[in-house]
């Protein structure tokens with residue numbers, strides 16, 4: 032096993048300037064340091080990204096899991112995906128309702144089904160069969176995440192948020208996971224980039240990526256796989272590969288951000304929104320957790 036490991040987390044690219052995200056930054060730092068210990072102890076990248084994203088979902092601090100809001104039909108529909116680089120195995124769920132940890136269900140799709148993606152009622156049925164805990168009292172379970180008020184939801188169209196993690200483990204394997212409540216006030220059945228393998232999430236032998244932002248633009252810009260192709264095929268640096276796709280998102284009229292880790296343990300995080308809640312740590316660098324400072 033190599034001594035090299037790397038982990039990056041994001042809590043979404045929708046923070047508002049002027050808002051206090053101290054609690055969020057502390058939470059991300061705590062998780063990153065837990066993830067670092069897990070990687071040091073030999074845990075796989077796949078398990079670590081799932082554990083990280085499950086914790087982010089359960090915290091209620093972000094627009095994912097407990098921090099999600101209902102669509103216009105009054106239902107909370109969630110999207111999540113996970114991918115392992117060296118096997119290219121992937122799993123995803125979309126428009127799944129009232130499941131506490133959608134990323135866990137996505138991982139069950141990867142491990143226990145021949146499918147990559149299961150959606151809607153079928154995803155709920157699968158989660159049930161796999162024994163996942165459902166939210167028994169949706170009215171009281173969901174909370175507004177840090178920095179989001181009811182007035183914001185009414186004022187800003189397409190207000191959104193997501194959580195994600197990318198990791199390199201001691202075996203040299205990469206993995207990525209992403210989970211979201213999507214966009215506030217979305218129509219029933221709306222699916223963004225998050226559960227689409229190759230758009231919101233991607234991992235292969237060389238790179239792992241998790242995106243956040245207005246999903247429609249990430250889908251149209253080519254998303255995570257185009258970053259991987261820029262990095263591997265066009266010879267872009269990691270940072271250049273992220274910015275090439277992000278600039279396309281901007282050109283199309285969207286904003287957001289993404290995090291990536293390479294097989295060499297290099298981490299890159301970029302955003303063109305006001306900020307992106309994020310944290311990272313690796314065998315080669317200290318833990319950082321921040322929201323607004325410019326891209327790393």
Ligand code: ASP
Pocket residue numbers: 043044045191192193211212213214222223224225242243244245246247
């Ligand atoms: N990408 C997510 C979506 O469009 C939202 C976000 O990342 O903030 O559903």
